[in-house]
Amino acid sequence: MRRIFAVDPGANGAIAWMDPAKMYPCVERMPEDVSDMAQRVRELPDGEWWIEKLAGIMPTDGRASAAKFCRHLGHWEGVLTSQYGYYNEVSPKEWQGWLLAGEPKMEKAARKRLIKEKIMVVFPQVRPVTLWNADALGMLAYLTRDWPARAR
Numbered sequence: 556m557r558r559i560f561a562v563d564p565g566a567n568g569a570i571a572w573m574d575p576a577k578m579y580p581c582v583e584r585m586p587e588d589v590s591d592m593a594q595r596v597r598e599l600p601d602g603e604w605w606i607e608k609l610a611g612i613m614p615t616d617g618r619a620s621a622a623k624f625c626r627h628l629g630h631w632e633g634v635l636t637s638q639y640g641y642y643n644e645v646s647p648k649e650w651q652g653w654l655l656a657g658e659p660k661m662e663k664a665a666r667k668r669l670i671k672e673k674i675m676v677v678f679p680q681v682r683p684v685t686l687w688n689a690d691a692l693g694m695l696a697y698l699t700r701d702w703p704a705r706a707r
Contacts, residue, residue: 558602
């Protein structure tokens with residue numbers, strides 16, 4: 556098994572990863588800018604990188620925040636492509652559908668709180684689980700769901 560990295564690309568997002576040798580999830584805040592992103596990618600060991608796929612911009616999203624998010628996403632795509640020649644994508648519908656299976660449809664704020672609560676159960680060793688790191692950890696849980704149970 557290869558090391559898995561999950562990137563929630565928003566400016567308030569996070570990078571989460573699982574090392575198959577340690578079977579322990581790690582998470583850290585999003586680097587400040589593209590230079591810091593590139594530096595952090597160079598510092599971390601090789602692995603399989605996954606970025607949350609842009610599902611679309613909602614009409615309720617402000618133009619400035621949507622543009623900032625898209626720019627940040629593009630920075631990640633560029634950094635990972637220049638470092639590795641590729642990256643993988645996972646859609647929010649895919650990983651959230653797995654994590655929230657059986658839950659009723661809900662508003663964004665309630666869904667984010669539920670993701671946080673579920674990640675606290677999936678990865679009890681990670682503290683604190685917060686709104687800034689819950690999505691990256693949720694993606695990681697989905698991407699490592701077939702790993703041995705001791706990974707959790």
